[in-house]
Amino acid sequence: MIGIVVVSHSPALAEAAVELALQMVPGDRPPIAIAAGAGDGVIGTDATRVAAAIEEVASPDGVLVFMDLGSALMSTELALEFVADPDLRVKLTSAPFVEGLLAGIVRASGGASLDEVEEEARGALAAKSAQLGDDPAADPGVPSGPSVPGTAAGLRVDLELANPSGLHARPASLIAAAAMAADAKTTVENLRTGSGPVRADSSIALMSLGARTGDSIRVSSTGPGAAVLLDKISALVADGFGEL
Amino acid sequence: MTASVSLADLTAWLGAFRDLVTENRDYLTELDSAIGDADHGANMARGMGAVLDKLGQAEPAVTVDELFKGVGMTLVSSVGGASGPLYGTFFLRFGVAAGAVSELDGPALSSALAAGLGGVIARGKAEAGDKTMLDALAPALEAFDDALADGLPAAAAAAASAAAAGRDATLDLVARKGRASYLGERSAGHLDPGATSTAYLFEALAGVVA
Secondary structure: OOEEEEEEOOHHHHHHHHHHHHOOOOOOOOOEEEEEOOOOOOOOOOHHHHHHHHHHOOOOOOEEEEEOOOHHHHHHHHHHOOOOOOOOOEEEEOOOHHHHHHHHHHHHHOOOOHHHHHHHHHOOOHHHHHHHOOOHHHOOOOOOOOOOOOOOOOEEEEEEOOOOOOOOHHHHHHHHHHHHHOOOEEEEEEOOOOOOOEEOOOHHHHHOOOOOOOOEEEEEEEOOOHHHHHHHHHHHHHOHHHOO | OOOEEEHHHHHHHHHHHHHHHHHOHHHHHHHHHHHOOOOHHHHHHHHHHHHHHHHHHOOOOOOHHHHHHHHHHHHHHHOOOOHHHHHHHHHHHHHHHHOOOOEEEHHHHHHHHHHHHHHHHHHHOOOOOOOOOHHHHHHHHHHHHHHHHHOHHHHHHHHHHHHHHHHHHHHHOOOOOOHHHHHHHHHOOOOOHHHHHHHHHHHHHHHHOO
């Protein structure tokens, strides 16, 4: 699993953002280190703390760094000069702090690579943009979804969402985790709104469907693991994602 | 006439800079409260205070690079705001460029300052006219080099004047970097705090190399 570093001016902000994200991760968590504040209660950032945090969660899988704003970026860039291991892969992401951290930690906990987690985190504003009706063309970094239409060779199933919250964050992450683990290419569309298809292995892409209680979703899957995966997703939906 | 600066001179420079940012702590913070987060005075005074405290406790550095590595690292971990990585990088690069020597002549000091400037540009990604410390730093170095033929004290004095002029010219600029940039047009009409503290850096140098 990749390591996650959270750089903020404020320890309280960083801790709360991580706590919020970890609500979405029931099982194994990626290693997470916080570098926040400049010590002695001073609001600010400290490049030496950032470097120590990077080294704390370093592994051959790499490290993704989330930053809040301003000097957090400069301190992190400077911190890279202090990291001893020249082969360590460290990526700084322009992902939004709260949404990106949540999407990134969920994705990382499923064992995704550094690049995959970064892409997911950077596109994390998509669900918010879709909900509020922003112009999608003006939205940068949305993970582009449609890769497999429901082909004749593939399987598909239509499911009605009965759980109260629809495909919000936690249910979306459960589907994404199942899709990530399966040997199949899978997409989901919202039959009520016509949105999608989007990649099933991206919780953020799933959230961008805006699927609510009573909506029908179509899950299409191809590959050796398709049948088992569709059964699994059907069971999740039937169970109301544990919300019923 | 002074032909070179010694380790003692450089340490005196840092002390004079500390004194200026400490005396003007409230003024710097007032400037920063107009267009930023009102911490520049406190941050610089705390950071340079930590630098001088550390220099007082440790064995004296025997080379310029060693001295400024310590200065840069202390600033990075004690300032807190954007000035931490910016001034920190300035002094770290200054030290690396100066090398393991015990004094700097005019051209060597010029090279070290230029390396520091390069570090600030790389770190902050600002350009001239963005209403940042660069608007004092870049003209200071240019003036230093132009006046170097007249000797080190003349160069340092010219750099101090140019930094002050650069600082004053930030008054009418609209900020394009840092927190002040969120204010857009409303950032005009205020001096930039970072350019102001940079002017103190060169005022301090001119005082020591006189």
